[in-house]
Amino acid sequence: MSLLAEMNQKALKLGVPLSVHFDITYRCNERCVHCYLDHDDHGEMTTAEITDVLAQLADAGVFFLSLSGGEVLMRRDFFEIVERARQLLFNVKVKTNGVMIHEKEAARLRQLGVEQIQISVYSHRPEVHDAITKLPGSLKRTIRAIRFLKSQGLKVTIANVLMAGNFADQPGVIALARDLGVAYTLDPTITPKMDGDRSILALRIPGSELKQVFHNPELVGDVEEFCAPPPAPGEDIMEGFPCSAGHTGCYISPYGDVFPCVQFPLPSGNVRRQKFLDIWRHSSQLKEVRSIRAKDLTVCSGCAHVGTCTRCPGLAYMEGSMRGPSTADCEKSFQRTGIPSANMLRRTRADFAAPLIQIQSFASSTGNQPFSGEDSILPC
Amino acid sequence: MLDTPGRQIEMAEKYISRSSEIASRLLGGEVMIMSTADSTFFTLNEVASAIWQAADGCTPLSEIVADKICREFDVDREQAQRGAERFVDELSQHGILLVSDQPLWLAVESQ
Numbered sequence: 001m002s003l004l005a006e007m008n009q010k011a012l013k014l015g016v017p018l019s020v021h022f023d024i025t026y027r028c029n030e031r032c033v034h035c036y037l038d039h040d041d042h043g044e045m046t047t048a049e050i051t052d053v054l055a056q057l058a059d060a061g062v063f064f065l066s067l068s069g070g071e072v073l074m075r076r077d078f079f080e081i082v083e084r085a086r087q088l089l090f091n092v093k094v095k096t097n098g099v100m101i102h103e104k105e106a107a108r109l110r111q112l113g114v115e116q117i118q119i120s121v122y123s124h125r126p127e128v129h130d131a132i133t134k135l136p137g138s139l140k141r142t143i144r145a146i147r148f149l150k151s152q153g154l155k156v157t158i159a160n161v162l163m164a165g166n167f168a169d170q171p172g173v174i175a176l177a178r179d180l181g182v183a184y185t186l187d188p189t190i191t192p193k194m195d196g197d198r199s200i201l202a203l204r205i206p207g208s209e210l211k212q213v214f215h216n217p218e219l220v221g222d223v224e225e226f227c228a229p230p231p232a233p234g235e236d237i238m239e240g241f242p243c244s245a246g247h248t249g250c251y252i253s254p255y256g257d258v259f260p261c262v263q264f265p266l267p268s269g270n271v272r273r274q275k276f277l278d279i280w281r282h283s284s285q286l287k288e289v290r291s292i293r294a295k296d297l298t299v300c301s302g303c304a305h306v307g308t309c310t311r312c313p314g315l316a317y318m319e320g321s322m323r324g325p326s327t328a329d330c331e332k333s334f335q336r337t338g339i340p341s342a343n344m345l346r347r348t349r350a351d352f353a354a355p356l357i358q359i360q361s362f363a364s365s366t367g368n369q370p371f372s373g374e375d376s377i378l379p380c
Numbered sequence: 381m382l383d384t385p386g387r388q389i390e391m392a393e394k395y396i397s398r399s400s401e402i403a404s405r406l407l408g409g410e411v412m413i414m415s416t417a418d419s420t421f422f423t424l425n426e427v428a429s430a431i432w433q434a435a436d437g438c439t440p441l442s443e444i445v446a447d448k449i450c451r452e453f454d455v456d457r458e459q460a461q462r463g464a465e466r467f468v469d470e471l472s473q474h475g476i477l478l479v480s481d482q483p484l485w486l487a488v489e490s491q
């Protein structure tokens with residue numbers, strides 16, 4: 001077990017929130033097609049409020065602090081926040097689009113001792129990247145920022161969100177990362193908007209392309225091992241926790257709302273009304289999240305993939321139940337191993353049980369794009 | 381410094397201070413540290429954590445050993461001093477602990 005994994009186990013045992021993802025603003029200078037946020041400012045926390053929360057997080061034992069947004073540099077006090085975070089000895093990771101980072105900003109990030117910068121790049125081609133961000137010239141500015149950050153000796157990772165519209169450019173982004181001398185990570189996860197609008201899920205890559213990703217040794221290493229059928233789950237798996245959300249990590253919004261994870265919109269308290277540690281220790285929502293073991297999952301506990309699936313309880317929550325399946329993760333497990341999940345099999349049976357033909361008058365239908373539904377890309 | 385009663389060992393005093401190029405946190409009595417320069421991750425046991433927390437740049441290492449280690453942990457002073465020296469050497473090689481033969485604010489002022 002690595003030292004980090006050991007510390008994580010220790011934090012879990014002690015009930016310490018080792019990691020916090022803190023969105024300090026939802027404002028952004030880009031308008032990415034897949035973004036789940038509302039970019040208007042509905043009353044962000046002030047500098048004083050944020051620095052107070054940072055002190056509370058340090059006291060609570062938080063070590064890994066991800067500052068994200070929105071675009072973090074939209075806040076004029078961004079460097080003041082980072083400076084305070086570093087004085088409190090957090091390991092700070094910054095997520096940004098880089099558009100506002102020039103030589104001076106890169107030097108300041110280095111001086112403050114930010115450990116890692118993650119920058120979103122969607123394509124190596126400006127016409128594709130800029131069409132996704134809806135900001136002309138954004139790829140050029142982002143690449144320029146990466147060069148500035150690299151010249152300061154900072155650790156940079158390109159995060160490549162994969163969608164149907166940019167999937168073909170993924171090898172180009174890998175080559176770009178290599179040319180720039182930075183790390184690369186990809187993420188095929190598209191989540192519903194914060195207001196519940198699920199229309200952007202239509203941007204998800206189809207299963208066949210997900211399969212290509214999971215069978216690419218450049219991305220996953222040992223394909224045979226990565227795509228191996230899941231072993232039968234033992235008692236340790238069934239008694240285990242689905243993920244770290246609410247256990248050793250949580251998410252704080254620019255308005256002070258606390259959630260189990262950035263991808264798990266279960267309101268669990270607000271740091272403007274309560275101390276962070278009170279929320280962390282006593283929130284009934286977080287307690288409920290923590291009470292769930294793999295054996296308690298309504299469908300997944302009987303699934304062959306239960307021990308190896310990337311099931312996201314937040315996505316499951318957005319689908320209707322934090323104890324239920326996350327269809328997107330069922331799809332990932334299926335495309336990785338070729339073995340359908342229990343949820344897929346259940347839904348297939350349900351489909352056959354339903355009437356083979358349904359008739360609805362055109363006037364009563366709510367949408368005019370019958371094939372744009374979120375699940376149209378999923379086989380189940 | 382005194383090793384055993386009546387025996388004087390001539391040894392240059394050391395002053396230690398934590399680098400600003402680190403992230404660190406106390407977790408269950410043990411300190412975890414990450415170097416922001418190269419992302420190396422360290423965890424310190426309780427004894428090393430006590431030295432780390434006392435590394436204020438102005439308290440001599442021998443005093444830290446006497447006050448924080450020998451008094452708190454059941455350990456022989458000579459053995460504790462040797463262990464502390466090794467620990468300091470190792471962390472200073474990674475650049476996360478600064479070492480000087482004079483108090484570190486004096487070292488900074490004289491630069």
